[in-house]
Amino acid sequence: MSPRLALALILAALAAVAGAPSSAGAAEPLECVTRSGAYEPGVNCRTIEVDGAARRYLVYVPATRPPATGAPLVFMFHGSSGDGERFLRISGWREQADAAGLVAVFPTGLRYRMLDSGRRVTKWNDGALRRQVDLGERPAGYPESAPFPANDVGFVDAMVGEVASALPIDHARVYASGFSNGANFTARLAAERSTLFAAAGFTAGGLQAVRTPERAIPISMALGSRDDRVLARTDLTELPLDPVAILSQPVIGAALDTHLQALRLDPGDFSARTLAHRTELQWPPRPAGEGRFRFTMIEGLGHKYPNGRNNPAHFAAARAFRSFFEANPMPAEAARNGIIAILIGLHQGRPPVPAAQASQPGAAA
Numbered sequence: 001m002s003p004r005l006a007l008a009l010i011l012a013a014l015a016a017v018a019g020a021p022s023s024a025g026a027a028e029p030l031e032c033v034t035r036s037g038a039y040e041p042g043v044n045c046r047t048i049e050v051d052g053a054a055r056r057y058l059v060y061v062p063a064t065r066p067p068a069t070g071a072p073l074v075f076m077f078h079g080s081s082g083d084g085e086r087f088l089r090i091s092g093w094r095e096q097a098d099a100a101g102l103v104a105v106f107p108t109g110l111r112y113r114m115l116d117s118g119r120r121v122t123k124w125n126d127g128a129l130r131r132q133v134d135l136g137e138r139p140a141g142y143p144e145s146a147p148f149p150a151n152d153v154g155f156v157d158a159m160v161g162e163v164a165s166a167l168p169i170d171h172a173r174v175y176a177s178g179f180s181n182g183a184n185f186t187a188r189l190a191a192e193r194s195t196l197f198a199a200a201g202f203t204a205g206g207l208q209a210v211r212t213p214e215r216a217i218p219i220s221m222a223l224g225s226r227d228d229r230v231l232a233r234t235d236l237t238e239l240p241l242d243p244v245a246i247l248s249q250p251v252i253g254a255a256l257d258t259h260l261q262a263l264r265l266d267p268g269d270f271s272a273r274t275l276a277h278r279t280e281l282q283w284p285p286r287p288a289g290e291g292r293f294r295f296t297m298i299e300g301l302g303h304k305y306p307n308g309r310n311n312p313a314h315f316a317a318a319r320a321f322r323s324f325f326e327a328n329p330m331p332a333e334a335a336r337n338g339i340i341a342i343l344i345g346l347h348q349g350r351p352p353v354p355a356a357q358a359s360q361p362g363a364a365a
Helices: 003-014 084-090 093-100 152-166 181-192 243-248 250-262 317-326 332-336 340-347
Strands: 042-050 053-061 071-077 103-107 110-113 120-123 169-179 199-203 219-224 271-275 278-283 293-298
Touching: 042 152, 053 084, 053 093, 053 152, 071 084, 071 093, 071 152, 071 181, 071 317, 084 093, 084 103, 093 103, 093 317, 103 152, 152 169, 152 181, 152 340, 169 181, 169 317, 169 332, 169 340, 181 199, 181 219, 199 317, 219 250, 219 317, 243 250, 243 278, 250 293
Parallel strands: 071 103, 071 169, 169 199, 199 219, 219 293
Antiparallel strands: 042 053, 053 103, 110 120, 271 278, 278 293
């Protein structure tokens, strides 16, 4: 089997189910502080029309006053069968928002009938979804004229325009995070919206093919050593922690190679750290380049969202990615020439302006 085919198979398997930890009993309904109008501290429950379909998302606004440059903005994309409400509760990003003063957004994907299982589950259009779902069965109320599978990149554009129109957001600190199928979609955003997102972090998923972004953005990727979706494509009972063994394992090596090629990084220029119950590999940017790549293998973690309690390394994705994001804002020139000001203008009904004339990063809309 070729490395590329193995990579495609393993990432499709990674996205098959969310694998997030479940809680005992039914969760208490979320208390929405607003459903329209001005945002307030707490959980703001919103819908926005995209291609004629109503799309749901939650915006968590911390009580702390944002800095003069505006608050960082982080999107968290759930895994298969998940939703924004569940990942607001379990991802740790609400707690990071309170700790760091960032605004956290938790969208919900559309529900599709899967060809392999016949089940209807929520999914993000990561670029491979068309081959996995029943194209003849649309969600109730979903317009026949709308793209199907859904234009989720357009959904993200609409959310950014809406949120950044209503809240003071730092244009240089907009980030994307995801798990499983949401990780695959986050990787797609890193390639297709590299002038919007400063950096990306994801677990149990990633790029499914080499896609070269306009701007090579910093990426942090994590994987559990007991992720059964990956292990099923190997002859191993547990993925290795030794750096040489990680790079030599064909399935993992192919996945890492895909990201390094996309970011135009030198595969041989890396450093390795073996820590308690985890291993980190880091590839720095090339001279005069922006892209950097960090890969973390987490001992004992299955196909689950790492929350700090479900693995012996106590690795918590939200905490780790927040630290990575804080170290990797978008360079000032790239932020000035990014698309966030254009998205704000489109949301407010203004015609697009040339990127060079976009507002300065951090300017309140």
